[in-house]
Amino acid sequence: MLSLPGPWQQRPLAETRTRLTPIFSAAQRDHVNLFAPGDDFHSWLMQAVSVTRHGPGTARANTMRARLSTLASIYTTLLDEELLSRDPMHGLVWPPLEHRQAPLPPxxxxxxxxxxxxxxxxxxxxxxxxxxxxxxxxxxxxxxxxxxxxxxxxxxxxxxxxxxxxxxxxxxxxxxxxxxxxxxxxxxxxxxxxxxxxxxxxxxxxxxxxxxxxxxxxxxxxxxxxxxxxxxxxxxxxxxxxxxxxxxxxxxxxxxxxxxxxx
The missing domain is CATH 1.10.443.10 (Intergrase catalytic core)
Structure with missing residues:
Protein backbone atom coordinates (compact mmCIF):
# COMPACT_ATOMS: atom_id res chain seq x y z
CA MET A 1 0.00 0.00 0.00
CA LEU A 2 2.78 2.44 0.92
CA SER A 3 4.40 1.86 -2.48
CA LEU A 4 1.52 3.70 -4.17
CA PRO A 5 2.38 7.29 -5.14
CA GLY A 6 0.83 9.69 -2.66
CA PRO A 7 1.37 12.67 -0.31
CA TRP A 8 2.81 10.43 2.43
CA GLN A 9 5.90 9.91 0.26
CA GLN A 10 6.96 13.49 1.09
CA ARG A 11 7.82 12.16 4.57
CA PRO A 12 10.42 9.55 5.54
CA LEU A 13 9.00 6.04 5.30
CA ALA A 14 9.87 5.43 8.96
CA GLU A 15 7.69 8.38 10.02
CA THR A 16 4.78 7.13 7.91
CA ARG A 17 5.11 3.64 9.40
CA THR A 18 5.19 5.11 12.91
CA ARG A 19 1.97 7.00 12.26
CA LEU A 20 0.17 3.99 10.80
CA THR A 21 1.45 1.25 13.13
CA PRO A 22 -1.17 1.83 15.88
CA ILE A 23 -3.95 1.62 13.28
CA PHE A 24 -2.62 -1.45 11.47
CA SER A 25 -1.79 -3.25 14.72
CA ALA A 26 -5.28 -2.61 16.10
CA ALA A 27 -6.86 -3.71 12.80
CA GLN A 28 -4.91 -6.96 12.87
CA ARG A 29 -5.81 -7.57 16.52
CA ASP A 30 -9.49 -6.73 16.11
CA HIS A 31 -9.90 -8.30 12.64
CA VAL A 32 -10.96 -4.99 11.08
CA ASN A 33 -10.86 -4.80 7.28
CA LEU A 34 -9.57 -1.27 6.61
CA PHE A 35 -10.74 -1.47 2.99
CA ALA A 36 -14.34 -2.33 3.92
CA PRO A 37 -14.82 -1.57 7.63
CA GLY A 38 -18.06 -1.99 9.55
CA ASP A 39 -20.54 0.59 10.78
CA ASP A 40 -18.62 1.21 14.02
CA PHE A 41 -15.41 2.04 12.15
CA HIS A 42 -15.22 5.69 13.22
CA SER A 43 -15.43 4.98 16.94
CA TRP A 44 -12.98 2.09 16.55
CA LEU A 45 -10.56 4.28 14.56
CA MET A 46 -10.62 7.09 17.12
CA GLN A 47 -9.77 4.56 19.82
CA ALA A 48 -6.94 3.10 17.71
CA VAL A 49 -5.26 6.46 17.02
CA SER A 50 -5.51 7.49 20.69
CA VAL A 51 -3.11 4.76 21.88
CA THR A 52 0.48 5.41 23.00
CA ARG A 53 2.88 3.31 25.06
CA HIS A 54 1.06 4.68 28.10
CA GLY A 55 -2.21 3.10 26.97
CA PRO A 56 -5.47 4.03 25.20
CA GLY A 57 -6.64 7.62 25.25
CA THR A 58 -3.20 9.09 25.96
CA ALA A 59 -2.22 10.45 22.52
CA ARG A 60 -2.28 14.22 22.03
CA ALA A 61 -4.83 15.65 19.62
CA ASN A 62 -2.16 16.60 17.07
CA THR A 63 -0.69 13.08 17.22
CA MET A 64 -4.12 11.64 16.56
CA ARG A 65 -4.66 14.09 13.70
CA ALA A 66 -1.29 13.18 12.14
CA ARG A 67 -2.21 9.48 12.20
CA LEU A 68 -5.65 10.16 10.77
CA SER A 69 -4.22 12.46 8.09
CA THR A 70 -1.79 9.79 6.89
CA LEU A 71 -4.55 7.18 6.69
CA ALA A 72 -6.86 9.70 4.96
CA SER A 73 -4.21 10.42 2.30
CA ILE A 74 -4.00 6.68 1.56
CA TYR A 75 -7.77 6.42 1.22
CA THR A 76 -7.77 9.46 -1.08
CA THR A 77 -5.17 7.87 -3.35
CA LEU A 78 -7.09 4.57 -3.42
CA LEU A 79 -10.24 6.49 -4.38
CA ASP A 80 -8.35 8.38 -7.09
CA GLU A 81 -7.09 5.06 -8.47
CA GLU A 82 -10.65 3.64 -8.25
CA LEU A 83 -9.48 0.91 -5.88
CA LEU A 84 -12.13 2.01 -3.37
CA SER A 85 -15.72 3.00 -4.13
CA ARG A 86 -16.29 5.04 -0.95
CA ASP A 87 -14.22 6.85 1.65
CA PRO A 88 -14.35 4.93 4.96
CA MET A 89 -13.43 8.15 6.81
CA HIS A 90 -16.26 10.21 5.30
CA GLY A 91 -18.07 12.07 8.08
CA LEU A 92 -15.42 11.35 10.73
CA VAL A 93 -15.27 13.97 13.50
CA TRP A 94 -11.58 14.80 13.92
CA PRO A 95 -9.92 15.83 17.19
CA PRO A 96 -9.54 19.62 17.58
CA LEU A 97 -6.30 21.12 16.32
CA GLU A 98 -3.72 22.15 18.91
CA HIS A 99 -2.60 25.62 17.81
CA ARG A 100 1.14 25.73 18.28
CA GLN A 101 2.34 27.15 14.97
CA ALA A 102 3.06 30.79 14.22
CA PRO A 103 0.29 32.93 12.73
CA LEU A 104 -0.09 32.76 8.97
CA PRO A 105 1.59 35.66 7.16
CA PRO A 106 -0.53 38.69 6.26
Whole structure:
Protein backbone atom coordinates (compact mmCIF):
# COMPACT_ATOMS: atom_id res chain seq x y z
CA MET A 1 0.00 0.00 0.00
CA LEU A 2 2.78 2.44 0.92
CA SER A 3 4.40 1.86 -2.48
CA LEU A 4 1.52 3.70 -4.17
CA PRO A 5 2.38 7.29 -5.14
CA GLY A 6 0.83 9.69 -2.66
CA PRO A 7 1.37 12.67 -0.31
CA TRP A 8 2.81 10.43 2.43
CA GLN A 9 5.90 9.91 0.26
CA GLN A 10 6.96 13.49 1.09
CA ARG A 11 7.82 12.16 4.57
CA PRO A 12 10.42 9.55 5.54
CA LEU A 13 9.00 6.04 5.30
CA ALA A 14 9.87 5.43 8.96
CA GLU A 15 7.69 8.38 10.02
CA THR A 16 4.78 7.13 7.91
CA ARG A 17 5.11 3.64 9.40
CA THR A 18 5.19 5.11 12.91
CA ARG A 19 1.97 7.00 12.26
CA LEU A 20 0.17 3.99 10.80
CA THR A 21 1.45 1.25 13.13
CA PRO A 22 -1.17 1.83 15.88
CA ILE A 23 -3.95 1.62 13.28
CA PHE A 24 -2.62 -1.45 11.47
CA SER A 25 -1.79 -3.25 14.72
CA ALA A 26 -5.28 -2.61 16.10
CA ALA A 27 -6.86 -3.71 12.80
CA GLN A 28 -4.91 -6.96 12.87
CA ARG A 29 -5.81 -7.57 16.52
CA ASP A 30 -9.49 -6.73 16.11
CA HIS A 31 -9.90 -8.30 12.64
CA VAL A 32 -10.96 -4.99 11.08
CA ASN A 33 -10.86 -4.80 7.28
CA LEU A 34 -9.57 -1.27 6.61
CA PHE A 35 -10.74 -1.47 2.99
CA ALA A 36 -14.34 -2.33 3.92
CA PRO A 37 -14.82 -1.57 7.63
CA GLY A 38 -18.06 -1.99 9.55
CA ASP A 39 -20.54 0.59 10.78
CA ASP A 40 -18.62 1.21 14.02
CA PHE A 41 -15.41 2.04 12.15
CA HIS A 42 -15.22 5.69 13.22
CA SER A 43 -15.43 4.98 16.94
CA TRP A 44 -12.98 2.09 16.55
CA LEU A 45 -10.56 4.28 14.56
CA MET A 46 -10.62 7.09 17.12
CA GLN A 47 -9.77 4.56 19.82
CA ALA A 48 -6.94 3.10 17.71
CA VAL A 49 -5.26 6.46 17.02
CA SER A 50 -5.51 7.49 20.69
CA VAL A 51 -3.11 4.76 21.88
CA THR A 52 0.48 5.41 23.00
CA ARG A 53 2.88 3.31 25.06
CA HIS A 54 1.06 4.68 28.10
CA GLY A 55 -2.21 3.10 26.97
CA PRO A 56 -5.47 4.03 25.20
CA GLY A 57 -6.64 7.62 25.25
CA THR A 58 -3.20 9.09 25.96
CA ALA A 59 -2.22 10.45 22.52
CA ARG A 60 -2.28 14.22 22.03
CA ALA A 61 -4.83 15.65 19.62
CA ASN A 62 -2.16 16.60 17.07
CA THR A 63 -0.69 13.08 17.22
CA MET A 64 -4.12 11.64 16.56
CA ARG A 65 -4.66 14.09 13.70
CA ALA A 66 -1.29 13.18 12.14
CA ARG A 67 -2.21 9.48 12.20
CA LEU A 68 -5.65 10.16 10.77
CA SER A 69 -4.22 12.46 8.09
CA THR A 70 -1.79 9.79 6.89
CA LEU A 71 -4.55 7.18 6.69
CA ALA A 72 -6.86 9.70 4.96
CA SER A 73 -4.21 10.42 2.30
CA ILE A 74 -4.00 6.68 1.56
CA TYR A 75 -7.77 6.42 1.22
CA THR A 76 -7.77 9.46 -1.08
CA THR A 77 -5.17 7.87 -3.35
CA LEU A 78 -7.09 4.57 -3.42
CA LEU A 79 -10.24 6.49 -4.38
CA ASP A 80 -8.35 8.38 -7.09
CA GLU A 81 -7.09 5.06 -8.47
CA GLU A 82 -10.65 3.64 -8.25
CA LEU A 83 -9.48 0.91 -5.88
CA LEU A 84 -12.13 2.01 -3.37
CA SER A 85 -15.72 3.00 -4.13
CA ARG A 86 -16.29 5.04 -0.95
CA ASP A 87 -14.22 6.85 1.65
CA PRO A 88 -14.35 4.93 4.96
CA MET A 89 -13.43 8.15 6.81
CA HIS A 90 -16.26 10.21 5.30
CA GLY A 91 -18.07 12.07 8.08
CA LEU A 92 -15.42 11.35 10.73
CA VAL A 93 -15.27 13.97 13.50
CA TRP A 94 -11.58 14.80 13.92
CA PRO A 95 -9.92 15.83 17.19
CA PRO A 96 -9.54 19.62 17.58
CA LEU A 97 -6.30 21.12 16.32
CA GLU A 98 -3.72 22.15 18.91
CA HIS A 99 -2.60 25.62 17.81
CA ARG A 100 1.14 25.73 18.28
CA GLN A 101 2.34 27.15 14.97
CA ALA A 102 3.06 30.79 14.22
CA PRO A 103 0.29 32.93 12.73
CA LEU A 104 -0.09 32.76 8.97
CA PRO A 105 1.59 35.66 7.16
CA PRO A 106 -0.53 38.69 6.26
CA UNK A 107 -1.43 39.24 2.59
CA UNK A 108 1.03 42.12 2.20
CA UNK A 109 4.00 39.87 3.08
CA UNK A 110 2.87 37.28 0.53
CA UNK A 111 2.48 40.02 -2.11
CA UNK A 112 5.98 41.30 -1.32
CA UNK A 113 7.38 37.77 -1.61
CA UNK A 114 5.77 37.23 -5.03
CA UNK A 115 6.99 40.61 -6.28
CA UNK A 116 10.59 39.78 -5.36
CA UNK A 117 10.26 36.37 -7.05
CA UNK A 118 9.36 37.85 -10.47
CA UNK A 119 12.91 37.75 -11.95
CA UNK A 120 13.12 34.01 -11.13
CA UNK A 121 10.51 32.64 -13.54
CA UNK A 122 10.29 29.06 -12.19
CA UNK A 123 10.11 30.19 -8.57
CA UNK A 124 7.58 32.91 -9.33
CA UNK A 125 5.35 30.48 -11.23
CA UNK A 126 5.59 27.83 -8.51
CA UNK A 127 4.72 30.26 -5.73
CA UNK A 128 1.91 31.79 -7.78
CA UNK A 129 0.31 28.37 -8.28
CA UNK A 130 0.54 27.67 -4.55
CA UNK A 131 -0.87 31.06 -3.56
CA UNK A 132 -3.56 31.31 -6.25
CA UNK A 133 -4.56 27.64 -6.59
CA UNK A 134 -3.50 25.97 -3.32
CA UNK A 135 -1.06 23.55 -4.95
CA UNK A 136 0.54 20.91 -2.76
CA UNK A 137 4.28 20.60 -3.34
CA UNK A 138 4.14 16.94 -4.41
CA UNK A 139 1.61 17.77 -7.14
CA UNK A 140 3.55 20.87 -8.17
CA UNK A 141 6.84 19.01 -8.62
CA UNK A 142 5.13 16.25 -10.62
CA UNK A 143 3.77 18.68 -13.25
CA UNK A 144 5.01 18.24 -16.82
CA UNK A 145 4.40 20.60 -19.72
CA UNK A 146 1.73 18.47 -21.46
CA UNK A 147 -0.50 19.10 -18.41
CA UNK A 148 -0.65 22.83 -19.27
CA UNK A 149 -3.22 23.61 -21.96
CA UNK A 150 -1.96 26.96 -23.18
CA UNK A 151 -4.87 27.57 -25.56
CA UNK A 152 -7.58 27.58 -22.90
CA UNK A 153 -5.55 28.28 -19.75
CA UNK A 154 -6.24 25.03 -17.92
CA UNK A 155 -3.87 22.82 -15.95
CA UNK A 156 -4.39 19.10 -15.37
CA UNK A 157 -3.80 18.22 -11.72
CA UNK A 158 -3.81 14.90 -9.90
CA UNK A 159 -7.49 15.08 -8.93
CA UNK A 160 -9.03 17.67 -11.25
CA UNK A 161 -8.66 20.08 -14.15
CA UNK A 162 -8.11 23.65 -12.94
CA UNK A 163 -8.86 26.75 -14.98
CA UNK A 164 -6.03 29.10 -14.08
CA UNK A 165 -6.66 32.66 -12.97
CA UNK A 166 -4.87 35.45 -14.83
CA UNK A 167 -1.77 35.75 -12.57
CA UNK A 168 -1.19 31.98 -12.69
CA UNK A 169 -1.69 31.80 -16.45
CA UNK A 170 0.71 34.69 -17.06
CA UNK A 171 3.38 33.18 -14.82
CA UNK A 172 3.22 29.83 -16.64
CA UNK A 173 3.09 31.57 -20.03
CA UNK A 174 6.36 33.38 -19.22
CA UNK A 175 7.91 30.09 -18.14
CA UNK A 176 6.64 28.33 -21.27
CA UNK A 177 8.20 31.05 -23.44
CA UNK A 178 11.51 30.37 -21.70
CA UNK A 179 11.08 26.67 -22.58
CA UNK A 180 10.61 27.49 -26.28
CA UNK A 181 6.94 28.44 -26.45
CA UNK A 182 3.84 26.41 -27.35
CA UNK A 183 5.17 25.47 -30.80
CA UNK A 184 8.22 23.84 -29.24
CA UNK A 185 5.84 21.43 -27.45
CA UNK A 186 8.10 20.79 -24.44
CA UNK A 187 7.52 17.46 -22.69
CA UNK A 188 9.68 17.68 -19.58
CA UNK A 189 8.98 18.82 -16.02
CA UNK A 190 7.60 22.33 -15.68
CA UNK A 191 9.74 23.10 -12.62
CA UNK A 192 13.44 22.44 -11.96
CA UNK A 193 12.91 21.47 -8.31
CA UNK A 194 13.29 17.75 -7.67
CA UNK A 195 12.41 17.68 -3.96
CA UNK A 196 10.54 19.67 -1.34
CA UNK A 197 13.90 20.75 0.12
CA UNK A 198 14.93 22.24 -3.24
CA UNK A 199 11.86 24.47 -3.21
CA UNK A 200 12.20 25.31 0.49
CA UNK A 201 15.81 26.45 0.01
CA UNK A 202 14.81 28.69 -2.89
CA UNK A 203 11.93 30.08 -0.84
CA UNK A 204 14.19 30.69 2.15
CA UNK A 205 16.66 32.68 0.03
CA UNK A 206 13.77 34.65 -1.45
CA UNK A 207 12.40 35.44 2.03
CA UNK A 208 15.78 36.90 3.00
CA UNK A 209 15.88 38.96 -0.19
CA UNK A 210 12.32 40.24 0.34
CA UNK A 211 13.04 40.95 4.03
CA UNK A 212 10.05 38.94 5.27
CA UNK A 213 10.00 36.06 7.78
CA UNK A 214 10.42 32.64 6.17
CA UNK A 215 7.11 31.40 4.80
CA UNK A 216 6.97 27.66 4.10
CA UNK A 217 5.15 26.16 1.09
CA UNK A 218 2.53 24.66 3.41
CA UNK A 219 1.90 28.08 4.96
CA UNK A 220 1.48 29.61 1.51
CA UNK A 221 -1.09 26.94 0.67
CA UNK A 222 -2.97 27.73 3.89
CA UNK A 223 -2.86 31.42 2.94
CA UNK A 224 -4.46 30.48 -0.39
CA UNK A 225 -7.25 28.55 1.35
CA UNK A 226 -7.70 31.48 3.74
CA UNK A 227 -7.68 34.37 1.27
CA UNK A 228 -8.82 33.12 -2.15
CA UNK A 229 -12.49 32.55 -2.96
CA UNK A 230 -11.91 29.00 -4.21
CA UNK A 231 -14.10 26.43 -5.85
CA UNK A 232 -13.19 22.78 -5.27
CA UNK A 233 -11.50 22.51 -8.68
CA UNK A 234 -9.58 25.80 -8.37
CA UNK A 235 -7.99 24.45 -5.16
CA UNK A 236 -7.26 21.01 -6.60
CA UNK A 237 -10.00 19.01 -4.88
CA UNK A 238 -12.17 16.52 -6.75
CA UNK A 239 -15.49 18.27 -7.34
CA UNK A 240 -17.52 15.18 -6.41
CA UNK A 241 -15.96 15.13 -2.93
CA UNK A 242 -16.67 18.59 -1.50
CA UNK A 243 -16.30 17.68 2.18
CA UNK A 244 -12.44 17.58 2.24
CA UNK A 245 -12.34 20.91 0.36
CA UNK A 246 -14.79 22.60 2.73
CA UNK A 247 -12.96 21.23 5.78
CA UNK A 248 -9.59 22.48 4.47
CA UNK A 249 -10.91 26.00 3.84
CA UNK A 250 -12.67 26.16 7.21
CA UNK A 251 -9.57 24.92 9.00
CA UNK A 252 -7.23 27.44 7.33
CA UNK A 253 -9.55 30.32 8.18
CA UNK A 254 -10.25 29.23 11.75
CA UNK A 255 -6.55 28.64 12.49
CA UNK A 256 -5.69 32.07 11.10
CA UNK A 257 -8.39 33.77 13.17
CA UNK A 258 -7.41 32.04 16.41
CA UNK A 259 -3.67 32.53 15.98
CA UNK A 260 -3.92 36.15 14.91
CA UNK A 261 -6.32 36.99 17.76
CA UNK A 262 -3.88 35.52 20.30
CA UNK A 263 -0.75 37.15 18.85
Missing amino acids: PEEVTRLLRHAEPDLPLHAALTLIVRHAFQVADLLALRWPAFYHADGTLLRRRTLTRLDDPSYRSLERLLAQAGGPLADPQGPIFPYRTLDDLRRALFALSLQANVPFISPSQLRQVSLRDVDHTASSAGFASQRREPFEQAVALARSVSEKLNSSS
